[in-house]
Amino acid sequence: MKVSVDRSLCYGSAECAHRAPAVFAFEDGYGVVRPGAAEAAGEPGVREAIGEAAEKCPSQAIVLTE
Ligand code: SF4
Incomplete structure (x- = not known):
């Protein structure tokens, strides 16, 4: 699985970093x-x-691709 964040869509709620801290962080x-x-x-x-x-x-x- 490949995972990425489309920064043009992200508005910085930080929920991803709370739900899956091994994968996501919250920066800037x-x-x-x-x-x-x-x-x-x-x-x-x-x-x-x-x-x-x-x-x-x-x-x-959050974009997921296999
Ligand atoms: S959950 Fe993560 S990727 Fe989605 S808007 Fe919040 S900080 Fe951005």
Whole structure:
């Protein structure tokens, strides 16, 4: 799974960083994908947390691709 944040859509709610802190951080007012997040996505529970973060992102700024 590849995960990214479309910064043009993100308005900085920080919810992604709270829901999946192994994958997302909050920097300079935007949600960002942490370096190494692809490895973290393979850990138990993290993939589900990423999916939930994407689903609950209020601006639909999280992009998931297989
Ligand atoms: S949840 Fe969505 S809008 Fe909020 S910081 Fe993350 S990517 Fe941006």
